Amino acid sequence: DYAGKFKNQPEAYRTALYAHMQEKLPAVGKRVCEWDAINHIVGWGTTIRDLFGSQEIYADIIRKTRQIAPGIPLWVNEENIVAGGYRCDEYEADIRYLIEHGAAPDGIGFMGHFSTGSLTPPEQMLKLFDRYAKLIPALQFTELDVASGQDEQLQADYYRDCLTAAFSHPAFKGVVM
Numbered sequence: 001d002y003a004g005k006f007k008n009q010p011e012a013y014r015t016a017l018y019a020h021m022q023e024k025l026p027a028v029g030k031r032v033c034e035w036d037a038i039n040h041i042v043g044w045g046t047t048i049r050d051l052f053g054s055q056e057i058y059a060d061i062i063r064k065t066r067q068i069a070p071g072i073p074l075w076v077n078e079e080n081i082v083a084g085g086y087r088c089d090e091y092e093a094d095i096r097y098l099i100e101h102g103a104a105p106d107g108i109g110f111m112g113h114f115s116t117g118s119l120t121p122p123e124q125m126l127k128l129f130d131r132y133a134k135l136i137p138a139l140q141f142t143e144l145d146v147a148s149g150q151d152e153q154l155q156a157d158y159y160r161d162c163l164t165a166a167f168s169h170p171a172f173k174g175v176v177m
Contacts (some may be wrong), residue, residue: 010052018064025069036109036142037065037074042090055094059103077142079111082128083118095135107173108132112144112162116151119158122165133171140174141166 006013025035038058043049048057065074076095080087098104110128114120120128129139144162148155166172 006051007046010057013048013051014057014060017061021064021068025065025072032072034073034075034107035065035069036077037062037105039077040079041076041094042078042087055097056101058094059098059101062098062103062105073106073138075107075109075138075140076105077109077111079113079143082110082120082125082141083112083114085118085120085124085128088128088131092131092135095132099135105136107138107140108136109140109142112141112175113147114145114158114162115147116149116154119146122161125162125165126169129165129169129171133169137171138173139166139169139171140176142176144175144177 006016038061041058048061049055051057062074065072076098078087078091081091095105095108110132132139141162144159146155146158146162148158163175166175
């Protein structure tokens with residue numbers, strides 16, 4: 001909960017964050033082909049949005065990243081969108097805000113932490129992919145894993161279903177495991 005460390009100190013947070021970005025982004029140079037510019041944009045606990053009082057900080061982060069590392073594709077990333085599905089409206093609202101405020105990401109990531117309690121049917125996945133591809137037509141699974149206890153066949157079958165759904169969708173660019 002990094003933002004919580006700077007409670008009531010948004011400008012101190014911004015200074016620390018931008019210093020960190022200024023150090024790390026140029027250091028890796030062209031060895032990184034894309035960045036999750038905002039990971040857990042919806043977040044939990046004390047969020048960056050809470051600290052600053054609006055989503056504008058997210059747009060600022062995208063803009064600052066583009067200044068420091070021009071040409072690198074920037075992505076947003078969140079969990080419980082495809083797996084679980086209960087943060088979809090918030091995630092879409094954050095992405096729409098970025099688009100409307102001149103800070104559109106280049107891609108949308110879905111953390112794929114699936115368990116036996118969150119095995120989203122492929123047909124439902126495709127509907128979610130359609131929903132987000134209307135915003136930004138570049139999607140990917142990030143952190144794809146399937147926790148199935150001892151049921152390895154279920155795990156294998158569900159990985160197959162995830163990969164089939166993902167790569168059957170024209171907006172899908174990749175899967176990170």
